[in-house]
Amino acid sequence: MYAIETIGITKKFGNNIIFENLNFKAKEREITSILGPSGRGKTTLLRCLAGLENINNGTIKICGEILNNKNKDNLIKNIGFVFQNLNLFPNLTVLQNLKIVLNSSKKAQNLINKFKLNGKENEFPKNLSGGQKQRVAIARALMLEPKILIFDEPTSALDQELIQEFFKIICDLINQNRTIIIVTHDTNFAKNSSDNIFKI
Amino acid sequence: MKINFKFLIIFLIILNFLSNFSFLNACAKNKKNKIVIGLDINVPPMGFKSENGEIIGFDIDLANEIFKNDYEKIIFQPIDWDSKEFELNSKKIDVIWNGLSETPDRKESMLLTNPYLKNRQVILVRKDSEINSLENLKNKIICVQKGSTGADALAEHEISGEIKQTVELENMISCLNEVETGKSDATVVDEVVAKYYLNKLGENKFKILNQELSSEFYVVAVKKENYKLKEFIESKLDEIYKSGKASEISEKWFGQDIFYRQNENSSKNSSKKNLNFLxxxxxxxxxxxxxxxxxxxxxxxxxxxxxxxxxxxxxxxxxxxxxxxxxxxxxxxxxxxxxxxxxxxxxxxxxxxxxxxxxxxxxxxxxxxxxxxxxxxxxxxxxxxxxxxxxxxxxxxxxxxxxxxxxxxxxxxxxxxxxxxxxxxxxxxxxxxxxxxxxxxxxxxxxxxxxxxxxxxxxxxxxxxxxxxxxxxxxxxxxxxxxx
CATH class of the missing domain: 1.10.3720.10 (MetI-like)
Structure with a gap:
């Protein structure tokens, strides 16, 4: 069973073909890395999967269902997306960043404890370190309890120690029966951490 | 060269500005040519024509006193009272000085000085009359001058509902005559006018009740923006008040000093004179x-x-x-x-x-x-x-x-x-x-x-x-x- 599957998808920006006839599969409860040099459309593929970009051709299946304009909003709820630049809401504190997604103090507090963000609840993102910001972004994505988590270049801004910590976090997520898709150009990290590697 | 040219222009502008400024100042210090005072010449004792055709009155004496040192010529110009604002705004006259009472409308349309007289609408009765207060006017015949402030004051006063009859006559002399001969019991009249007649006709014929029907201030009006003239008149009024000249003129016309100065106001004025434009x-x-x-x-x-x-x-x-x-x-x-x-x-x-x-x-x-x-x-x-x-x-x-x-x-x-x-x-x-x-x-x-x-x-x-x-x-x- 695949959490996400694309069948012959093509994406163009104008006449510029980003990728053509692409078949990508991510198995459930596994870590799949998408590896490749810059400019090959790794991020664009992720954005297509998350419904942020429309594809020109082919089919995307999420949890076995074909993605179309009608079910888009519903199907996307299965996906949590952690952007490369995280896109935290700078005007909201850590706690507010979580609670604006879902107004549940209990859930937010649990996630804050889990991601070792205690004491930072009322800080604005600009006062957090890179690793803390990333953990807030992951916690925020988990507020809606998505089955699939997509990371765009999660290790690019992290040092070795923080990469280890990030690895622990995704292992934990796998243990909670979630599917992880990671876009990276860090070959070592992909080899060491992933169940499958998809080269683009 | 360009910079020099710019400096030259700035210099010329400053020069021009300074020359204008000093010229205007010099003008202000010199004795001015003339001042035209607008008035209605049918208001004794404030301003009226004497038997030999001269314009005389309390206001005339006062205005002469105020302007005589600073203006070469003081012209008293009889005007149509209804178009006094127009006369002022079109600069045909500089001042309105003629027993002008202060009203909210006039404050809007003209610039008024602070008051120099407090006028009341009072009741004049025969010296031997039993009327001693407004209360006593019930069921009495009262005579007023047609269209006068006194007539309005009576009509607006609560007592007007209880009097027997109001007689309207053309002029004040007739009203006094009515009272003197007993046809009417009392007449409503401006206090300044009453005092003038009392002074002239002798106090043994009439008496003035202490209670008033209403009161008003007499002021001088100038053109709306002419703060300078307003301040000049006010400071001169203060001056003749302090020098005793004002009471002298008042004695002449009313037999007593009824000249009015707001004490606080005048002291405030002298200390704040230079800041008045604020x-x-x-x-x-x-x-x-x-x-x-x-x-x-x-x-x-x-x-x-x-x-x-x-x-x-x-x-x-x-x-x-x-x-x-x-x-x-x-x-x-x-x-x-x-x-x-x-x-x-x-x-x-x-x-x-x-x-x-x-x-x-x-x-x-x-x-x-x-x-x-x-x-x-x-x-x-x-x-x-x-x-x-x-x-x-x-x-x-x-x-x-x-x-x-x-x-x-x-x-x-x-x-x-x-x-x-x-x-x-x-x-x-x-x-x-x-x-x-x-x-x-x-x-x-x-x-x-x-x-x-x-x-x-x-x-x-x-x-x-x-x-x-x-x-x-x-x-x-x-x-x-x-x-x-």
């Missing part, structure tokens, strides 16, 4: 600030609304509106809305705004909301696209996205521009003078014109600068409120 400036400042605050408070939300409406189907109309407002002079818009709209065919009558101030507020609001809409557009444009995408993927609703995420960020970005626009607004408010609203700058200009004094300009500089500094300070404080 009063009209502050009056103008009130209008300026009121306009500024109302426009700022209303046009910001309206600007935000215009920005949002641009996103809708009919947004193109809003864009045209914004172009219209930004692409034409604010002054032209003001003139069009106040003076132009009433001439529109069919709808003009209904759309016309009667209040100048309201028309000003509306124009400023429309104009500034267009600018604010563009400022907000800039603010929202500079928010990272990622914020919209993150909200979309997290299922955050549009309302929450707008008010909780985008608006605070946009406001932070827009703050410096809004501050800038507010500073521009406070200066732009002076344009409202074009539709006849007296505000800070126009009042300043008027005082300078009438007093040939540069200080009001400097005061206006200072006031504008202070307001702008306060605005900048407030916005700096507001900016620090955005802690993110």
């Amino acid at each position: 009063t009209p400036i502050f009056d103008g400042l009130k209008q300026t600030l009121l306009l500024f605050i109302i426009v700022l408070v209303l046009s910001m939300p309206l600007g935000l609304l215009l920005f949002c409406l641009q996103k809708l189907k009919f947004g193109i109309i809003i864009k045209y509106f914004i172009n219209l407002m930004r692409g034409t002079p604010l002054l032209l818009q003001l003139l069009f809305i106040f003076y132009g709209i009433p001439y529109l065919p069919f709808v003009g009558e209904f759309l016309a705004i009667k209040s100048r101030f309201l028309a000003g507020i509306l124009t400023f609001m429309l104009n500034y909301s267009a600018y604010f809409a563009e400022i907000f557009r800039g603010g929202f444009l500079s928010i990272d696209k990622g914020q919209y995408e993150a909200s979309k993927l997290l299922g955050i609703g549009k309302f929450k996205l707008f008010f909780k995420i985008l608006l605070p960020q946009a406001m932070k970005i827009c703050m410096p521009s809004i501050c800038n626009e507010s500073v521009t607004l406070i200066k732009d408010t002076s344009l409202i003078f074009a539709i006849g609203v007296q505000e800070l700058l126009s009042n300043t200009k008027n005082i300078v014109n009438s007093t040939a004094n540069i200080m009001p300009y400097i005061a206006a500089f200072g006031i504008y600068l202070i307001i702008c500094s306060i605005i900048v300070f407030i916005f700096k404080k507001l900016e620090t409120k955005f802690k993110f």
